[in-house]
Amino acid sequence: MTxxxxxxxxxxxxxxxxxxxxxxxKVIVVEAFQMLCPGCVLHGIPLAQKVAAAFxxxxxxxxxxxxxxxxxxxxxxxxxxxxxxxxxxxFPVGVDAPGEGPMPKTMQAFQMRxxxxxxxxxxxxxxxxxxxxxxxELLLGAEIATLLGQERETSLTASDVSIQPGCGEDGCxx
Numbered sequence: 001m002t003x004x005x006x007x008x009x010x011x012x013x014x015x016x017x018x019x020x021x022x023x024x025x026k027v028i029v030v031e032a033f034q035m036l037c038p039g040c041v042l043h044g045i046p047l048a049q050k051v052a053a054a055f056x057x058x059x060x061x062x063x064x065x066x067x068x069x070x071x072x073x074x075x076x077x078x079x080x081x082x083x084x085x086x087x088x089x090x091f092p093v094g095v096d097a098p099g100e101g102p103m104p105k106t107m108q109a110f111q112m113r114x115x116x117x118x119x120x121x122x123x124x125x126x127x128x129x130x131x132x133x134x135x136x137e138l139l140l141g142a143e144i145a146t147l148l149g150q151e152r153e154t155s156l157t158a159s160d161v162s163i164q165p166g167c168g169e170d171g172c173x174x
Contacts (some may be wrong), residue, residue, distance in 0.1 A: 004173060006030070007105035008094030018092055020125055023061045027147045028121040032096070034063040035075055035083040037115045043134045044116025045087060045122055051140065052091045057118055059148055064093035067107040070153065122147045154172065 005020055020028060028086055031048035033040035045064070052062040068075045077095060084093060097103035106112075110119060113132050120129040129143050 004106070006063075006094060007097040008065075009097040009100075010095045011037035012077075012081060012093045013090055017095065018063065020121065023121075025123050026059055026061045027055075027108075027123060027144055028061045028063065028064045028119075028125075029144070030065055030119040030121075032067045032115055032117040032119070034068055034070070035066065035080060035117045039133065040116040041087075044118065045089065047135060047137065047140065048091065049089065050137065053142065055148075059155070060144060062091045064085040064089060064091060065096055065106060066093055067096035067104045067112070067117075069102050069104060069107065069114075079125075080170065081106050091134065106153065120144070135157055 006018070008017070011018060023143075029048065029051050031054070033044050035041070035073055035127060037044075048064060051060065054083050055062075066080050080093070080095065083089075096106045099105045099108050107117075110117075110127075110130070112130075116133065118131040119136055120131075120140075122128045126144070128147060131140075
């Protein structure tokens, strides 16, 4: 199954057009928000900023997605630019392209129920988590760490490990 791509009409905080495909090899966190959404301002955006600050950019990509499904006249790109400056949001933020009806294209493609919503993709581009509302920092950190740790997972066979019987500082073997 091919996952939908982001449908962005304009980007802020970057000079290039970002696609999910261009970020393969990284864990991708997408925070979908509206600047007039209290839950987004209080929970979603600060959490995305914490993720961006806590994880190395070469391993975790954080993107914002301004996905407007109400109050269209108030949430223009000019207003968004001022909002991003005031809240000191430095990660790339895309404006979700308008859809056929009131739902923007990316919001519709990923079947988001509202804002704030968070999408988490693994390094191969598979959608691994889809959160709506306030997300626990502990849960989110564990999800990201699990996806980052997948590159270190290997399966060992008996021939890969040499065990010498005896006891040492780390324990005893048979």
